[in-house]
Amino acid sequence: MTLAGATILILEDEPIIGLALEDMLERQGAHVLFASGIEEASELIAAEQIDSAILDVNVHGLQSYPVASMLAERAVPYIFATGYGDRSHPTEFDGIPTISKPYSSEDIRLALGSIGPKSS
Amino acid sequence: MLARPASIDFETLFAASPNPYVLLAPDLTIVTMNQAYLDATMRERHELVGRKMLDAFPSDPASESHQLLQGSLDRVLRTGARDELALIRYDIELPSGGYDERYWSATHSPLLHEGQVAYILQHTVDVTELQRLRTFAAEAGHYTRDEAGVFERAHAVQEANQTLSRETQRLRTLFEQAPGFIAVITGPELRFQLANAAYRRLVANRDVIGKTVAEALPEVVDQGFTTLLDRVLTTGEPFIGRSVSVMLGAEGDEPLEERFLDFIYQPIFAGDGTTLGVFVQGHDVTEQRRAKDHQQLLIHELNHRVKNTLSIVQALAMQSFNDSAEPAAARQTFDARLNALSAAHNLLTMENWESAGLPETIKASVAATAGANVERVSILGPNIVVAPQTAVSIAMTIHELCTNAIKYGALSNEAGTVDVRWTVSPETDGLVDLRIDWCESGGPAVPPPTRRGFGTRLIERGLSAELRSTVTLDFDPSGLKCTIIAKLPAAIE
Numbered sequence A: 001m002t003l004a005g006a007t008i009l010i011l012e013d014e015p016i017i018g019l020a021l022e023d024m025l026e027r028q029g030a031h032v033l034f035a036s037g038i039e040e041a042s043e044l045i046a047a048e049q050i051d052s053a054i055l056d057v058n059v060h061g062l063q064s065y066p067v068a069s070m071l072a073e074r075a076v077p078y079i080f081a082t083g084y085g086d087r088s089h090p091t092e093f094d095g096i097p098t099i100s101k102p103y104s105s106e107d108i109r110l111a112l113g114s115i116g117p118k119s120s
Numbered sequence B: 001m002l003a004r005p006a007s008i009d010f011e012t013l014f015a016a017s018p019n020p021y022v023l024l025a026p027d028l029t030i031v032t033m034n035q036a037y038l039d040a041t042m043r044e045r046h047e048l049v050g051r052k053m054l055d056a057f058p059s060d061p062a063s064e065s066h067q068l069l070q071g072s073l074d075r076v077l078r079t080g081a082r083d084e085l086a087l088i089r090y091d092i093e094l095p096s097g098g099y100d101e102r103y104w105s106a107t108h109s110p111l112l113h114e115g116q117v118a119y120i121l122q123h124t125v126d127v128t129e130l131q132r133l134r135t136f137a138a139e140a141g142h143y144t145r146d147e148a149g150v151f152e153r154a155h156a157v158q159e160a161n162q163t164l165s166r167e168t169q170r171l172r173t174l175f176e177q178a179p180g181f182i183a184v185i186t187g188p189e190l191r192f193q194l195a196n197a198a199y200r201r202l203v204a205n206r207d208v209i210g211k212t213v214a215e216a217l218p219e220v221v222d223q224g225f226t227t228l229l230d231r232v233l234t235t236g237e238p239f240i241g242r243s244v245s246v247m248l249g250a251e252g253d254e255p256l257e258e259r260f261l262d263f264i265y266q267p268i269f270a271g272d273g274t275t276l277g278v279f280v281q282g283h284d285v286t287e288q289r290r291a292k293d294h295q296q297l298l299i300h301e302l303n304h305r306v307k308n309t310l311s312i313v314q315a316l317a318m319q320s321f322n323d324s325a326e327p328a329a330a331r332q333t334f335d336a337r338l339n340a341l342s343a344a345h346n347l348l349t350m351e352n353w354e355s356a357g358l359p360e361t362i363k364a365s366v367a368a369t370a371g372a373n374v375e376r377v378s379i380l381g382p383n384i385v386v387a388p389q390t391a392v393s394i395a396m397t398i399h400e401l402c403t404n405a406i407k408y409g410a411l412s413n414e415a416g417t418v419d420v421r422w423t424v425s426p427e428t429d430g431l432v433d434l435r436i437d438w439c440e441s442g443g444p445a446v447p448p449p450t451r452r453g454f455g456t457r458l459i460e461r462g463l464s465a466e467l468r469s470t471v472t473l474d475f476d477p478s479g480l481k482c483t484i485i486a487k488l489p490a491a492i493e
Helices: A015-027 A038-047 A065-073 A105-115 B010-016 B035-041 B064-079 B128-139 B145-177 B197-202 B225-235 B286-320 B327-350 B358-376 B388-407 B454-461
Strands: A007-011 A031-035 A052-056 A078-082 A098-100 B021-024 B030-033 B083-089 B103-113 B116-126 B181-186 B191-195 B239-248 B257-269 B275-284 B377-380 B417-424 B431-441 B470-476 B479-489
Touching: A007 A015, A007 A038, A015 A031, A015 A105, A015 B286, A015 B388, A015 B454, A031 A038, A038 A065, A052 A065, A052 A105, A065 A078, A078 A105, A098 A105, B021 B035, B035 B116, B064 B083, B064 B103, B064 B116, B103 B128, B181 B197, B181 B257, B197 B275, B225 B239, B225 B257, B225 B275, B257 B286, B286 B327, B327 B358, B327 B388, B358 B377, B358 B388, B358 B417, B388 B417, B388 B431, B388 B454, B388 B479, B454 B470
Parallel strands: A007 A031, A007 A052, A052 A078, A078 A098, B377 B417
Antiparallel strands: B021 B030, B021 B116, B083 B103, B103 B116, B181 B191, B181 B275, B239 B257, B257 B275, B417 B431, B431 B479, B470 B479
């Protein structure tokens, strides 16, 4: 998918990493919605039209799978970003592209490219 | 020389002999005896004459005495040759009742008539006294050669028994004191025969000896251990378990406790190859297992932190070396940010990465950024601790505020000062509101920024907290005022 003009949700509890990711996406023409917690992300999903999302798996000691489920219900494609070595997600999230921190802008571009546009 | 008497009365001679004699018919009927014999046997003539020898002096037919005597007389009858009994115990019934223990030496001589045994003459000597003396001598250590042999053999057997007994005791002690647990379980019903101290400790000192496994340790049945023991008994194949989890109880209603065991179930074979039981031997490796799990957790956590830190460094590099930055200035900005991050990490490392004190975190960040200007920054607030991630974001926010003050604000001239104050609200639902006020004064007049750089955006994004934080930046001409309010857990363990 092309990022230009797309609305992308970032769920990331580390402000510095979130800012860098935001800049990375904005430079490619995307519009970024930023959430630093699960509750905030859920509110944004409910309120906004989102084309795709990048979810940190571990957010303040909680896992972001409920947010992933919300996106899946809305057929919004998303990827996981994780600082933990393991990429083993619960079965229902098998096959979701997962990038490991630290990631490059190329990693992000390729992962987002692999999930395609929202099939609405 | 004396003249030989015309007629010698052999009857008188026989009667007068001091040696005891008795004459038996071939059917062992007592025909006659002399006075010495009657004296030796403490009997009267009429009690003996006409009676069978073995009836007159009864003894248990199964006894050695009986068989020796009977055997000797039979040999004389069969062979027609003299037979001697060097020593025979033959107890004699006392006239007063009861038996007297007697030892005899006897010679059985056949009296032949036309080649047939007509009579047997028994010449017997009571050697009881001699036997008693020998026994006495043997006990005193002086024994005759034959007896010495017997005594030595007996001594050797006794010695061997004592060695075996000591060896058995040594092995028992060894088993008992072994650091690993040991038990012996036998029979198809799986009954405990032996359990050493370590095994008894493992099962909370419950009484297991003589009980079946199901009776002694009922909780292990459903965990498959009796099935496993059955299989070892049936197949004769040992079972080796590594770090096997077992829930073990205690006497009464104590809750089950998980232990991890390295163990082997070794079949015990009989001579014919059938299995008699199971030898259980192993070690409680619960502590090692927990240490390993904990270590694994720490490694996992360390990996996460390193990756997270690298991600932050990467983000800082991307922001510092953006397209518009002049290279030398960019490197300086990047260095300063790394210093602030490093200062926060130092504090966290001192607290084992569990938490950091808020005053120390702010002071360290200001010190790392402001250098000599640190004296113009006054820092005041209650001593609270914050989570590692919050500490890092506070340190980086303070760093950006400081940097901004040095470049454009109160620390950019010689006179300006900065007040950093914070307060903590009373606790509500386990959370408190932390309010940090950054207040600059005495600097040059502050124009609102024309471009919002990374620093400003980072400050505005607020603290990494479980709930949203709010940040207000007031570009007051008298000095920048920044207020950060964040909800934090009331207490960090």
